[in-house]
Amino acid sequence: MRTVPAYQNREVDAMTALSSRESLAVLAYGTEVERVAVEIDSCEHNVGKARRFAREQLVCWGLPEDNELTDRVLLVVSELVTNAVLHGRTRPHAETETLEVALALKRDFALGVMVTDNSCGLPIVNNIRPSVCSISGRGLALVKAQSDGWTAAFRYGREGASGKAVWAFFKCPQLASLPESMPQSA
Template sequence: MTRLSSRQFLVVLEHDDGVERVAVEFESHASNVGEARRFVRQRLVGWGLGKDDAFIDRVVLVLSELVTNAVVHGRTRPPNEKETVGVALAFKRDFALGLVVTDNSYGAPIPRIRPSVGAVRGRGLALVNAESDGWAATPHPEGEGGWGKGVWAFFCCPQTVVVPELLPQPE
């Protein structure tokens, strides 16, 4: 497959027929990053992408970085008020998977050019860029008149396997 632009991925995954979608929200706390990883891994396995597949590991790694960034940088409400981070997947079999993480901040993600060798922060978007087949940030309408952003990551899909209905499915 020729490398697609982020815009091409977006057009297909947002508007094409045959795209399976799922979305969930998590409270904006670092402790929920693991819950987001489990949710995405189970959904990808349910779609037939393989339990221990390197593809799933790439997607989960990118998700982890994006959710962590949303929790750390995307919070707009005072600490005592509830705030959520959204996670959504759009999957078109044998084409691509889109992952979007939404938060309430307008602030566009800014990749660091070169984090220092000893830095423990600042590598997240470089990792997203290296592990995904493209990424983009888009404005995201929120309820109650507010706006936020969505940060997408795109992955060209490997061939899927059919999961027999008789086998137990992840919950």
């Protein structure tokens, strides 16, 4: 746990003092959290669809399209969805499989991005640096670098673990003063 200096606004910096799991609990189960989600087919050409969904929702919540936080969130959505498509499929590519992209916003606190898939294999950050010529192996390193925290957890159904959810969190004090809006349905 990181100590917050006394001179900082503790309300705006509340997420900094929380672990990723505690932030997840607030965004997933807390009150006054706006949530929206979309289910899409798990295929590479739907990464753009997930990014458009996230962009439209961020704008609906009052974040400008050409904002540094918007850019970071969209990059993380792209990376998480790409990872779910490439590594989270449990069915042959000829069969349909879906994944879910969800956004959660608690004003004055944080914005969360969640991507679910059907694989029970939890993601691991590769500590080996990919070569300059490599076209893969950077996804979770980018998520870690662009977000203020990330975590993964199993999803459970009636028969036990039924996949996983990967979350990334972003501090968003700039959304504190924007008017509240209702999430749009996808």
